[in-house]
Amino acid sequence: MSVRQTTMKAERGQKGSGVKNQQGIALLTVMLMLLILTILGIASITVTSMENRMAGFFRSTEAVVAAADSCEGLAVNIVQQTFQPPGVLPASFIAPAGPVPAANATTLYAEIYAYDLPSPAPANTPAVNYADAADTAPNFVMTNLPGFTVNGDIDLLYTHQKQAQGNGTPSTEHVYRITCVASNAATGSSSTVTSVYGCLDGDTCVKKIN
Numbered sequence: 001m002s003v004r005q006t007t008m009k010a011e012r013g014q015k016g017s018g019v020k021n022q023q024g025i026a027l028l029t030v031m032l033m034l035l036i037l038t039i040l041g042i043a044s045i046t047v048t049s050m051e052n053r054m055a056g057f058f059r060s061t062e063a064v065v066a067a068a069d070s071c072e073g074l075a076v077n078i079v080q081q082t083f084q085p086p087g088v089l090p091a092s093f094i095a096p097a098g099p100v101p102a103a104n105a106t107t108l109y110a111e112i113y114a115y116d117l118p119s120p121a122p123a124n125t126p127a128v129n130y131a132d133a134a135d136t137a138p139n140f141v142m143t144n145l146p147g148f149t150v151n152g153d154i155d156l157l158y159t160h161q162k163q164a165q166g167n168g169t170p171s172t173e174h175v176y177r178i179t180c181v182a183s184n185a186a187t188g189s190s191s192t193v194t195s196v197y198g199c200l201d202g203d204t205c206v207k208k209i210n
Contacts, residue, residue, distance in 0.1 A: 067148045068193040071180035074099065074142060075152050076197060076205045079176060082112050083201065099140040099152075107132070108139045112174075114156050128156045134181045134192075150182045162200065172201045175208070 078100070082089050089109045093100045100108055106118045110127040117125045132139070138151035155177045162173040176197050183190035199205040 065182075065191045065193070067142075067145050067150050067182035068180045068191045070145070071142055071150045071152045071182060072178055072193055072195055074140065075154050075176075075178040075180065076199075078108075078140065079112055079154065079174075079197070079199055080205055082109065083199065087113075093140070099142055101138075101141065104137070104139055108154065111139065111154055111156055112176075114159065114174075128158070130155070134179045138181075145182075147186060148182055148184055150180065152181075153179045155179070157196070162198075171203070174199045174201075176205075 078089075078093055081093070089100070089105055089112070090098075092098050094105045095102050107121075107127070107130070109115070110117050111130060112127075114126060114128045116123075117127050117130055121130065132153060132155075134151045134153035137153075139154050140152045142148075142150035142152070157175045157177055159172060159174050161170050176199065177194065178197060179192065179194045181190065181192050196208045197205045198208050
């Protein structure tokens with residue numbers, strides 16, 4: 001065998017080995033790319049799922065806060081309507097037609113006017129010191145919000161004389177703490193809203209703080 005033939009065979013052997021090596025690198029590169037694309041796909045699906053859950057959580061939270069806020073508006077309306085002549089809790093607010101449980105109607109009326117509480121409270125217990133709560137013994141229960149349980153509590157904090165606007169005639173201001181608890185059993189979310197309102201005799205109620 002000549003030297004030239006030997007050299008050509010060696011060159012062909014080197015070329016064949018180079019092609020095999022290149023095929024191995026290409027396969028490894030493709031596998032790495034597939035692995036990277038798979039990881040990116042899983043990450044994208046995970047992030048999207050988390051964003052959807054977060055969006056759902058925020059929607060349910062906003063809904064339950066809105067339910068608590070609507071409860072606060074109802075509480076103010078109950079106080080204002082009770083102050084209107086003849087100065088009684090309107091029957092339209094009392095169950096079964098209204099949100100105030102029949103067993104709680106007399107207590108709520110006493111709390112609005114700071115009268116002594118009826119039985120079973122101890123004798124001569126002023127309503128202003130009554131330690132009831134929206135989640136345990138609500139003054140009213142909203143039933144017109146499907147999917148939500150909304151309870152409200154009205155507590156008279158104090159009463160004082162206040163200089164009225166306009167004609168300057170003093171008026172009595174009744175300051176109430178209104179607490180509303182709204183919950184959604186399906187989502188497990190809940191919200192508690194507490195505000196303080198000042199209500200003038202023969203006038204409207206104005207929010208002071210929340």
